[in-house]
Amino acid sequence: MPPLTGNPNLHATKDFIEGxxxxxxxxxxxxxxxxPDLFTRRRGHLCHCANCRKVSGSFAASNLIIEQDKxxxxxxxxxxAMFLDTETGSGIPIERWFCSRCGNPIKSVTPTLEGKVVMKMGLFPRIPAPEFETFGLHRHEWQGYHPGVEVYKIKAFGEKV
Ligand SMILES: [Zn+2]
Ligand SMILES: [Zn+2]
Incomplete structure (x- = not known):
């Protein structure tokens, strides 16, 4: 197991080219x-929706939508283990996978993203710079904005804040 450090700067991005x-x-x-392109460009997103907040235990979730076969x-x-979340904004159930021993969220799977999964990025020693934010209307007023990160009112690539 890697050392117990939360410092992403101790992990060079080139160390992750092989995974x-x-x-x-x-x-x-x-x-x-x-x-290999996790750190060559902005990847992933921050989501402020109520369900992501619950799952992440935080004011926003750090997610990466990525092909299942990667x-x-x-x-x-x-x-x-999996919890089938039926209380979603869209009404479409989402599988929320987690470790049943320590409670760590792992991934979400939704039928709306065929062949893809939503990885919960808190798992990893270093998180790629996010590309955008979703549910920007649900941001807390004390949060700062991240330069270069697009903020959508609700869904990705919809109307911007
Ligand atoms: Zn969300
Ligand atoms: Zn665990």
Missing amino acids: LVGHCLCGSVNVTIND IQIEDRDSTL
């Missing part, structure tokens, strides 16, 4: 993202 590896708090669920998940102790 960005992260694990849940207890170490049972290990995730690798195989994508993700490898090793469930060492068979702790990976």
Whole structure:
């Protein structure tokens, strides 16, 4: 297991060209993202929707929508579990996967994103610079804005704030 450090600056982005590896708090669920362009351009997004906030335990979630076949998940102790979230804004149920031992969110799966998953980026030692924010209307007023990050009122690529 990598050292217990939350300092992303100790992990050079070039170390992740062969795969960005992260694990849940207890170490049972290990995730690798195989994508050489994770850090060559802005990737992923911050979401301020109510459900993302609950799942992340924070004022926003750091998410990356990515092709299923670029993700490898090793469930060492068979702790990976799923909660079917039916209370979504769209009414379309979303599978929310997490580690049932330590509670760490892992990924979300929605039928609206065919062949893709939404990775919960808090798992990883270094998070790519986000490309945009969703549910910008639900931002808290004390939050700052990130230069270069597009903020959409609700959905990605919809109306901007
Ligand atoms: Zn765990
Ligand atoms: Zn959300």
